[in-house]
Amino acid sequence: MTNLSGLLIAVLLIGFTSLAVWAIVSKRTTQDPVSFAVIILAVVAMGMCAYGLYMKISELYFVMRSNLVEGNGDGAFAFTPLVNYMLASMGFLFMLVWAACRGMFHDIEGPKRTLLENEEMLNRRERARGNG
8 A cells, every 4th residue: 555545544534533523523513613623623633643654554564474474473572462452443433423423512512511500509418508
């Protein structure tokens, strides 16, 4: 694979990621242009990270393959990081899909409000005990 194919894979990853993000938050972005800008920047950053990860994985793969073809076995060290990168990437992807399917991105402000309401309720109870 060449750098051009790596770039193509990164562009495809950006496309699929942007579609997924758009599907998750489409209602919010139509009302808030700041959220839309943040999503665009996140997709661009994720695309650059995907391209960097692809380049690192392809280099490890080519080192492993070239040394194994030559028969000296020096490329075997590249197998472990290659598997680690793939497993970590798949794990993060599955966690993202799981969180999106469970609706964890729908109300991200709710827990903050609940925490503040509970704190205010506890403060009122403490004041009532102190005065009573």
